[in-house]
Amino acid sequence: MALTDADVQKQIKHMMGFIEQEASEKAEEIDSKAEEEFNIEKGRLVQTQRVKIMGYYEKKEKQIEQLKKIKMSNLLNQARLKVLKARDDMITDLLNEARQRLSEIAKDPANYSILLEGLVLQGFYQLLEPKVTIRCRQQDVELVQAAVNKNIPIYKEAVKSNIVVKIDPNRFLSSEICGGVEIYNDNGKIKVSNALENRLELMAQQMMPEIRMELFGANPNRKFTD
Template identity: 75%
Template sequence: MALSDADVQKQIKHMMAFIEQEANEKAEEIDAKAEEEFNIEKGRLVQTQRLKIMEYYEKKEKQIEQQKKIRMSNLMNQARLKVLKARDDMISEMLSEARQRLGNIAKDPARYSALLDGLILQGLYQLLESKVTIRCRKQDFQMIQASIQRNVPIYKMAVKINMEARIDQDNVLSPDISGGVEIFNGNGKIKVANTLESRLDLMAQQMMPAIRMSLFGANPNRKFLD
């Protein structure tokens, strides 16, 4: 039975509608698949970038923390240096005041004479020479000569050696020092410095640990005291 043109057109329309429906369904399927893949890829990219951002800021945070530690360490070192400088300045002022007070010793003849006896006799024992030369301030010549006359016999009796001591009147010590003597052996190559300033410096060096402990207390970082 032959189909009429109307039937043919109807079937064609039906087939076209079926094809269009299949095409729409396929397009929707593709869209859904693309959307799913897009969301998966977007999630992966977001997660990757989130991790990168987290790693970046963790690294930055560690850098900032390290810089903070370095800064704090530098500030603490600067503060420690300032404290040490303040302590050194205090000790320097104390020693400077002590040097100024040395001048008062020579103003007391009895005290200064007894001190000279000790300084000269100590120098003689240190040198153990048969001839020595003593340098002093010009204003101390008389007092030094008297001390020599008193102490040479004591030295001879103690060491059983004859000894001659003389004052070097050509090379005198500066009048600016507080007093004391310098004693040389016979050829002038060995010197015992027993001026008041040199004795103060020696005592300050020996007593510095005790001075620091007295002024600032014990150092917790110091393991040995000698």
């Protein structure tokens, strides 16, 4: 039985509808897959950039933290230096005050004479020489000579040896110092400096740990005390 034109048109229309339906479904599938791939790629790119940004800011935070530590360390060092300088200034002021008080010693002849006797005898014992020369302030010559006269017998008895003592008549210690003596061996190559300022300086060096302890207390960073 032959198909009529109407039947042919009907079949063609049906086939076209089927093809369009299939094409529409395929297009939706492609769109859906493309959207999924787009979202996946977008998520990957976003995550990659997020990691980069987080890494960048993490690095910046570390740099800032490091700078803060350096700044804090510098401030602490500056503070320590200021404290050390203030302590040194305090000790310097203390020693200057002690030097000023030394000038008062020679104003009391009785006590100054006793002090000179001790300084002279100590010099004899330190040198242990048969001949010595003493230098002193010009205004102290009589007091020093008296100290020498008193100490020669004491020295001879102690060391069982004679000693000849001369006070230098030409070279005197500066009148600006507080007092004391310098004692030399016969050729002048060995000297015992018992000038009051030198004695104070020596005592300050020896007692510096005790001075610092009294003024500032124990050093918390010091492991040993001897």
